[in-house]
Amino acid sequence: MVLTAAEQGVRRNDRPCTVCGGVHLSQDHWKFMADMPQDPIDLIDDLTKMGFYKSRSLSIAQTLNQAELRKQLFLKMAGRGNPKRERLCNDLIQLAGGLDAAFAAAFGPKAGEFFADANRISNATRRQFLRNIAVGAALVTLVNCAPREENRQATTQSAAGGGAVGENLEKTTLRVGFIPITCATPIIMSEPLGFYQKYNLNVSVVKMPSWAAVRDSAIAGELDAYHMLAPMPIAMTLGLGSATFPIKLASIENINGQAITIANKHRDRVRGPEDFRGFKIGVPFPFSMHNLLLRYYLASGGLNPDTDVQIDPVPPPDSVARLTVGDIDAMLMPDPFNQRAVYEGAGFIHMLTKDLWPGHPCCAFAASDRWIEDHPNTFRALNKAIIDGTGYASNPANRKEIAAAISSRQFLNQPQEVVEAVLTGNFEDGLGNTQNVPDRIDFDPYPWQSFAYWISSQLTRWNFLPEERANYEEIGQEIFLTDLARELAQEIGQTPPTEELRVERLKFDEFNPEQASAYVKQQVDKFGV
Structure with missing residues (x-):
C-alpha cells in the first residue's frame, strides 16, 4: 500500500x-x-x-x-x-x-x-x-x-444575599459578550454594580461589534456566555443561517425596548405601515425580534416585507450614522439608538414596539449546550446573578443609578441623558413631544414558552424555518430553560409565574400558543402575506 x-x-x-x-x-x-x-x-x-x-x-x-x-x-x-x-x-x-x-x-x-x-x-x-x-x-x-487548567479549578465559597451557597464552581473567571445596547442592561450593570461578585464570579463583559460577531464567537468558543437576540438560540440550534450549534436561552434580559425610527426627511409622509413602501429599513440581524416585529407591522398594512421594502442588517452602533447619511430611510433598532437618533436630529420615533406587542421579549442571556454541560455549577451561578440583576433593573427607582453605571465608554459609550431617557421612559420623540412611558423598556427574566412558540411561528411565516420542522413544543422545551429560570428566581426571592404558556395579545391579533400553526394561516389569510 x-x-x-x-x-x-x-x-x-x-x-x-x-x-x-x-x-x-x-x-x-x-x-x-x-x-x-x-x-x-x-x-x-x-x-x-x-x-x-x-x-x-x-x-x-x-x-x-x-x-x-x-x-x-x-x-x-x-x-x-x-x-x-x-x-x-x-x-x-x-x-x-x-x-x-x-x-x-x-x-x-x-x-x-x-x-x-x-x-x-x-x-x-x-x-x-x-x-x-x-x-x-x-x-x-x-x-x-x-x-484548560483554569476550567478545572473548583472553588467552594458562599455568596451573600441569597447567592449560590456552597456551590463548586468549575470556573470563576468568565468572559460574557454583549452588544452595547440598553437591552443588555442586566448583563452590563452586573459588573459595575457587583452582582457577579455576589455569586463568586469574576466576569469581564466583552463589547462586540455586531450580532454576526456574537454568533461567530459563540461557535468558535471565544466566550463563555453571550447576550443574544431572543430568536438567535432557536436559529443557531436549528442551523438557520449558520452551522448547527446548540444554544440554550437561559433567561430573558429585557422586554419591550425597541422602536421604529424614521429619517426626518420623511416626517410628513409616514402615518402607517402602508407608507413604508419603497423604504430601505435597517434591523440589527435577520434572526431578531426587530426583523420579526417589523415584518408583522408592515404586513398589517398590506406590504410584502420581501418585495415592497428592502430590509438590511445594520449593526446597532452604525445605525444612527446610516440614518443620518441617507443609507437607510428607517430602522427598527434596540435602544439607545432610537433615542440617539432623536438626540442627533437624525430622525423621529414613529412607534415603540411595546405598542405592537406589550411585554414582548427582546434580548436574552444564553450559553452553548457544551459549555453548560462542562460548567453546570458555574452556569447556574452566572444565570442566577443575571436574573438577580434583571430583578434589580425592573425597579424604576433604580433606573437613574443604572444609567449612570452603564453609559460610560467602557459599556454603552452614550450620553447619560440619552440612556436615562430610555430607562426612565421620559423622552423626546423628535416630533416636538415629551413622552412619559415608564415601560418603554422593562426587565423580566422569565422565558415564557409562548415567546418561543411565537418566534417559531414567524420564522415559519417568513420562510426562515420550513413548516415541517416547526415543532413548537419541542423547540420551546429544548431551547428555552423556563423551569430552571423559575427555580433560580425563586431561590433569590423573586416570584416568577408558575405557568409556561399564555395567550399573547398583539396590536393586530392574539396569539394562542396552543394553536400556533393555525395562527400563521390566519395571519396570511387576514393580511395577504
Whole structure:
C-alpha cells in the first residue's frame, strides 16, 4: 500500500501531544506541515480522511465571518511582524468596539461597505478559499487542544444575599459578550454594580461589534456566555443561517425596548405601515425580534416585507450614522439608538414596539449546550446573578443609578441623558413631544414558552424555518430553560409565574400558543402575506 505524505507523517509522529496528551499532527503541531500536500483540496481531503479534522472544526472554520478575517489580515499587516505592535493594534480595535467601528470612526459610516466590496472583487479562488478553511479548521483544532487548567479549578465559597451557597464552581473567571445596547442592561450593570461578585464570579463583559460577531464567537468558543437576540438560540440550534450549534436561552434580559425610527426627511409622509413602501429599513440581524416585529407591522398594512421594502442588517452602533447619511430611510433598532437618533436630529420615533406587542421579549442571556454541560455549577451561578440583576433593573427607582453605571465608554459609550431617557421612559420623540412611558423598556427574566412558540411561528411565516420542522413544543422545551429560570428566581426571592404558556395579545391579533400553526394561516389569510 502506498501511503500519502500525510499518512507517512502520522506514522512518524504518533507520539502523544505535549500540550493535551492526545495524538495529532506532531508534538509541536507545525513541523509536520512541511511535507503536507501543497494543494489545499488534497490537503483537506487527506486530513479529513485521517480524522484530524472533526466535522465541527470544519463547520466552525466555514462560518467564521468576513469581519474576523479582515481583522486578522489587518493585524498581520499593521503589526509588521512585531507581536507588541500587533497587540497594540488589537487593543485599539477593542477600545473602538471592533474593527468596523474603528474604520467607521476614521473613515465614515461607509467604511465597512468599502471593505466588503474590496473583498468581493478580490482575486480569491476556490483553492484559496479552501486553504483558508483548512487553516481555520487547524486553528480551531489547536485551540480546542489547549490546556484548560483554569476550567478545572473548583472553588467552594458562599455568596451573600441569597447567592449560590456552597456551590463548586468549575470556573470563576468568565468572559460574557454583549452588544452595547440598553437591552443588555442586566448583563452590563452586573459588573459595575457587583452582582457577579455576589455569586463568586469574576466576569469581564466583552463589547462586540455586531450580532454576526456574537454568533461567530459563540461557535468558535471565544466566550463563555453571550447576550443574544431572543430568536438567535432557536436559529443557531436549528442551523438557520449558520452551522448547527446548540444554544440554550437561559433567561430573558429585557422586554419591550425597541422602536421604529424614521429619517426626518420623511416626517410628513409616514402615518402607517402602508407608507413604508419603497423604504430601505435597517434591523440589527435577520434572526431578531426587530426583523420579526417589523415584518408583522408592515404586513398589517398590506406590504410584502420581501418585495415592497428592502430590509438590511445594520449593526446597532452604525445605525444612527446610516440614518443620518441617507443609507437607510428607517430602522427598527434596540435602544439607545432610537433615542440617539432623536438626540442627533437624525430622525423621529414613529412607534415603540411595546405598542405592537406589550411585554414582548427582546434580548436574552444564553450559553452553548457544551459549555453548560462542562460548567453546570458555574452556569447556574452566572444565570442566577443575571436574573438577580434583571430583578434589580425592573425597579424604576433604580433606573437613574443604572444609567449612570452603564453609559460610560467602557459599556454603552452614550450620553447619560440619552440612556436615562430610555430607562426612565421620559423622552423626546423628535416630533416636538415629551413622552412619559415608564415601560418603554422593562426587565423580566422569565422565558415564557409562548415567546418561543411565537418566534417559531414567524420564522415559519417568513420562510426562515420550513413548516415541517416547526415543532413548537419541542423547540420551546429544548431551547428555552423556563423551569430552571423559575427555580433560580425563586431561590433569590423573586416570584416568577408558575405557568409556561399564555395567550399573547398583539396590536393586530392574539396569539394562542396552543394553536400556533393555525395562527400563521390566519395571519396570511387576514393580511395577504
